Amino acid sequence: MAVDACIKPKIIDDDDDDEGPAVFKRNNTASRKNQVNSELKKASSQRNDGSSGKHVSGSLSPNGQNSSLQKGKAVSKTSAGKPTAASSNASTSIADKSRCSPQKNLAINNMQKQQLNKPCNGPKEDPDDSDDDKPLSFRLATSGSSLKIKSQPGTKGHGSPVPSSLQMDKTKITCKKSSADSEDEIPLSSKFQLKTNVGSSVKKYDSDEEKPLIFKFQQNGSSKKDNELSKSLKSLNKRPMSDVNTSGQSLVKKPKLSESIPAKVKQAPIKSEPKEDDEDNIPISQRLKKSAPSDNKSSSTKKTTTKVVSSSFKKTSKKLKKDKYSKSTKVPPSSGEGQKWTTLEHNGVIFPPPYKPHGVKMLYNGQPVDLTPEQEEVATMFAVMKDTEYATKQKFVENFMNDWKVILGKNHVIKKFELCDFTPIYEWHQREKEKKKQMSAEEKKALKEEKLKQEEKYMWAIVDGVKEKVGNFRVEPPGLFRGRGEHPKMGKLKRRIRPNDITINIGKGAPVPECPIPGERWKEVKHDNTVTWLAFWNDPINPKEFKYVFLAASSSLKGQSDKEKYEKARLLKDYIKDIRANYTRDFSSKDIAKRQIAVATYLIDKLALRAGNEKDDDEADTVGCCTLKVENVELIPPNKLQFDFLGKDSIRYFNTVEVELPVYKAIGQFKEGKKEGEDLFDKLDTSKLNAHLKELMPGLTAKVFRTYNASITLDGMLNKETKDGDVAEKITVYQHANKEVAIICNHQRSVSKSHSAQMNRLDDKIKELKELLDELKTDLARAKKGKPPLKGADGKPKRNLTPEALERKIAQANAKIEKMERDKQIKEDLKTVALGTSKINYLDPRISVAWCKRHEVPIEKIFNKSLLAKFAWAMDVDPSFRF
DNA sequence: ATTGAGACTTGACGCGAGGGTC
DNA sequence: GACCCTCGCGTCAAGTCTCAAT
Numbered sequence: 001m002a003v004d005a006c007i008k009p010k011i012i013d014d015d016d017d018d019e020g021p022a023v024f025k026r027n028n029t030a031s032r033k034n035q036v037n038s039e040l041k042k043a044s045s046q047r048n049d050g051s052s053g054k055h056v057s058g059s060l061s062p063n064g065q066n067s068s069l070q071k072g073k074a075v076s077k078t079s080a081g082k083p084t085a086a087s088s089n090a091s092t093s094i095a096d097k098s099r100c101s102p103q104k105n106l107a108i109n110n111m112q113k114q115q116l117n118k119p120c121n122g123p124k125e126d127p128d129d130s131d132d133d134k135p136l137s138f139r140l141a142t143s144g145s146s147l148k149i150k151s152q153p154g155t156k157g158h159g160s161p162v163p164s165s166l167q168m169d170k171t172k173i174t175c176k177k178s179s180a181d182s183e184d185e186i187p188l189s190s191k192f193q194l195k196t197n198v199g200s201s202v203k204k205y206d207s208d209e210e211k212p213l214i215f216k217f218q219q220n221g222s223s224k225k226d227n228e229l230s231k232s233l234k235s236l237n238k239r240p241m242s243d244v245n246t247s248g249q250s251l252v253k254k255p256k257l258s259e260s261i262p263a264k265v266k267q268a269p270i271k272s273e274p275k276e277d278d279e280d281n282i283p284i285s286q287r288l289k290k291s292a293p294s295d296n297k298s299s300s301t302k303k304t305t306t307k308v309v310s311s312s313f314k315k316t317s318k319k320l321k322k323d324k325y326s327k328s329t330k331v332p333p334s335s336g337e338g339q340k341w342t343t344l345e346h347n348g349v350i351f352p353p354p355y356k357p358h359g360v361k362m363l364y365n366g367q368p369v370d371l372t373p374e375q376e377e378v379a380t381m382f383a384v385m386k387d388t389e390y391a392t393k394q395k396f397v398e399n400f401m402n403d404w405k406v407i408l409g410k411n412h413v414i415k416k417f418e419l420c421d422f423t424p425i426y427e428w429h430q431r432e433k434e435k436k437k438q439m440s441a442e443e444k445k446a447l448k449e450e451k452l453k454q455e456e457k458y459m460w461a462i463v464d465g466v467k468e469k470v471g472n473f474r475v476e477p478p479g480l481f482r483g484r485g486e487h488p489k490m491g492k493l494k495r496r497i498r499p500n501d502i503t504i505n506i507g508k509g510a511p512v513p514e515c516p517i518p519g520e521r522w523k524e525v526k527h528d529n530t531v532t533w534l535a536f537w538n539d540p541i542n543p544k545e546f547k548y549v550f551l552a553a554s555s556s557l558k559g560q561s562d563k564e565k566y567e568k569a570r571l572l573k574d575y576i577k578d579i580r581a582n583y584t585r586d587f588s589s590k591d592i593a594k595r596q597i598a599v600a601t602y603l604i605d606k607l608a609l610r611a612g613n614e615k616d617d618d619e620a621d622t623v624g625c626c627t628l629k630v631e632n633v634e635l636i637p638p639n640k641l642q643f644d645f646l647g648k649d650s651i652r653y654f655n656t657v658e659v660e661l662p663v664y665k666a667i668g669q670f671k672e673g674k675k676e677g678e679d680l681f682d683k684l685d686t687s688k689l690n691a692h693l694k695e696l697m698p699g700l701t702a703k704v705f706r707t708y709n710a711s712i713t714l715d716g717m718l719n720k721e722t723k724d725g726d727v728a729e730k731i732t733v734y735q736h737a738n739k740e741v742a743i744i745c746n747h748q749r750s751v752s753k754s755h756s757a758q759m760n761r762l763d764d765k766i767k768e769l770k771e772l773l774d775e776l777k778t779d780l781a782r783a784k785k786g787k788p789p790l791k792g793a794d795g796k797p798k799r800n801l802t803p804e805a806l807e808r809k810i811a812q813a814n815a816k817i818e819k820m821e822r823d824k825q826i827k828e829d830l831k832t833v834a835l836g837t838s839k840i841n842y843l844d845p846r847i848s849v850a851w852c853k854r855h856e857v858p859i860e861k862i863f864n865k866s867l868l869a870k871f872a873w874a875m876d877v878d879p880s881f882r883f
Numbered sequence: 884a885t886t887g888a889g890a891c892t893t894g895a896c897g898c899g900a901g902g903g904t905c
Numbered sequence: 906g907a908c909c910c911t912c913g914c915g916t917c918a919a920g921t922c923t924c925a926a927t
Contacts, residue, residue, distance in 0.1 A: 483919090615920095648919060750895080754909080840894090
């Protein structure tokens with residue numbers, strides 16, 4: 001369980017490694033480690049726990065380590081004292097003069113670039129996908145899976161053995177056929193048709209493959225709504241207020257520029273120019289040279305991914321093809337500036353039923369207590385959580401009691417939590433649950449139908465004439481706040497939301513939804529077509545924040561932005577080499593701010609770290625790249641870094657990686673003279689980082705790297721590892737790739753409660769089979785000598801079998817054992833790895849769809865019904881699509 | 884330049900349905 | 906038919922990022 005043992009950097013020796021950043025990633029062992037290490041961490045963190053006074057039980061929280069991991073940070077984030085003055089300096093100087101930042105260089109760079117770049121009209125993707133433009137993760141994965149141990153100059157001698165986890169998992173596939181019934185009356189196929197904008201753009205994509213990026217831009221730009229183009233522009237240029245035209249929405253507070261590109265802005269030069277195929281068509285070795293440090297010069301001059309977007313960004317009103325999508329009646333949402341829709345109808349939201357008092361009395365100091373329905377409701381909220389880990393957390397109890405006492409009133413007999421006994425209510429609740437469980441199938445069905453009937457009208461919205469599913473039309477019921485990790489507000493009462501908390505957004509001429517609670521009314525009704533939400537209310541726990549009701553993931557609006565996200569990530573592919581050369585050069589910059597940006601970008605690129613926004617004190621103390629504290633990164637000579645921090649959702653990120661020496665040194669410098677709790681990147685925050693990234697590529701932000709790395713890893717692995725074989729084998733390849741991505745993204749899940757029992761069961765079965773095997777072998781030996789088999793374990797005589805029959809049986813048993821051991825291994829491997837999140841959020845569905853088409857794998861084996869709906873826009877991608 | 888509001892995406896988890904296994 | 910397990914799906918918390926106000 002030694003730390004290092006679990007963290008094996010995968011080292012890859014890509015051709016460009018000598019100039020590129022170190023290649024590493026966490027292997028799944030490392031990721032799995034989380035749970036295991038939680039104990040370790042717990043121990044080490046306990047010293048800080050005093051302040052929180054937790055009495056966490058030894059058991060792991062649903063999040064495993066989380067609860068106990070959250071160490072009481074010794075120093076508050078504010079104490080880190082982010083310098084502010086320095087940063088301005090930093091941000092202006094970040095970009096090397098010779099390269100990217102100053103606008104004035106753009107033209108030159110552009111020209112240089114154009115000269116350097118070959119024109120490319122051919123397919124953009126390099127069929128062989130040289131690794132240069134691939135994320136490390138991909139390179140790792142590929143090398144890992146091929147079980148080659150590669151090393152790079154900087155890492156020689158430190159190469160770790162390839163973890164077994166890299167071996168192909170023969171994951172058992174149990175995908176069900178997606179049921180044919182679509183969620184609405186509209187068949188899937190026609191749904192696609194309905195989603196014009198999305199669909200049409202899909203079409204475009206297919207053809208994009210053959211086009212140079214610049215054309216893609218044009219296309220995108222021309223596509224009604226969207227595009228990263230506009231988004232990029234948005235990020236670079238603020239939209240003049242005058243451009244905001246939301247059909248006279250005076251209510252619109254902050255119309256988002258998003259899709260709209262003011263004409264002026266559109267023509268403004270943008271920094272980088274997508275570098276088409278220049279390198280895709282060049283052998284890796286040459287590319288390396290080109291971009292090598294030696295080439296720093298050239299890279300620094302030309303690299304500056306500059307671009308004149310103006311022309312390419314102009315909406316060229318590219319024709320939609322006469323395909324099925326053109327049939328759609330849908331009006332392109334982007335017809336107006338920042339406009340998301342033209343007409344919007346919906347029925348508002350549905351509220352949870354009012355509280356029904358049960359009358360079960362809890363005990364206080366051993367005596368039953370009378371509670372009003374309001375008081376009982378809150379008591380019940382706690383009672384039903386009695387056997388969760390929350391109920392054992394001091395903060396949770398404290399917050400709960402504080403809020404409950406307000407409802408109990410000053411003079412209530414209940415004062416101390418210790419004297420409260422919620423058991424009667426808890427048991428009542430258990431009985432209710434049991435009753436529900438015991439209902440007959442018919443009763444359950446009837447109940448379900450009844451619910452559906454009530455909800456049906458809220459489930460749909462009509463957006464620009466198209467019926468679309470609404471995502472979360474149910475208002476959140478009251479309850480106790482279940483913050484993750486050591487959230488300071490956990491246990492607080494999340495009060496009931498009423499109509500007058502809710503703001504409705506609806507089309508101007510559309511009928512305002514009737515308030516479902518008689519005698520009450522909506523807080524406000526807006527007609528803001530620059531946003532996509534249908535309703536919102538203020539979060540009762542944090543009134544500064546909002547809870548929105550949006551359309552479902554399967555809607556055109558969501559599909560469209562999904563597609564834009566992946567297009568942006570694909571665009572990064574064309575810039576990545578320059579970006580890497582850029583930050584590699586800045587590792588040793590004299591300007592500390594520049595160095596910090598370089599190192600942070602490196603970490604985000606290589607480790608898929610999140611950006612790491614600042615957080616308030618009333619949130620769980622988690623970090624991302626920009627908010628890493630000095631204690632989150634340990635230097636392990638000669639050039640390893642050990643990361644250990646709680647990231648989003650208080651999920652532990654624990655990883656030891658080999659890095660380039662300059663990075664190692666830089667981190668050491670950043671830590672110098674700082675105390676625990678201080679920011680590692682004190683000259684940096686996410687806005688500076690993203691501002692810098694935007695200088696390198698239009699619209700580039702930190703999170704794009706995650707999408708890029710995930711998708712390109714999948715694409716690379718699928719294409720490298722898929723062999724001829726049956727569908728099951730191909731799916732195994734897919735799952736293997738999916739797993740690698742999940743590991744890169746640190747997508748974890750808590751170990752299921754029954755995991756160890758399941759493993760034991762498998763062990764038992766394997767043991768049984770092995771015993772059987774031994775028996776069979778003995779019988780075989782005897783049979784060969786003409787002797788009858790020995791009696792069975794039960795003492796009964798066995799059938800006399802021929803040696804051939806016994807040999808067959810032995811082979812069968814061996815196969816069974818093998819399969820079970822494989823299953824066991826997979827189960828263990830995926831114990832803490834969640835595959836779903838990456839599939840839903842990071843993997844460009846077109847990669848999967850195209851791969852399925854190429855390899856004749858039914859798409860239903862990869863995407864379930866909801867993913868099929870969500871990714872409707874990707875379904876008609878050309879089989880040759882590569883990310 | 885900083886801050887905070889606002890909008891939207893990403894994320895883990897829990898529950899229930901349904902299929903497989905004993 | 907009981908039990909177990911997986912998977913789909915909904916929930917809602919927690920991120921990212923932009924923009925306007927200060």
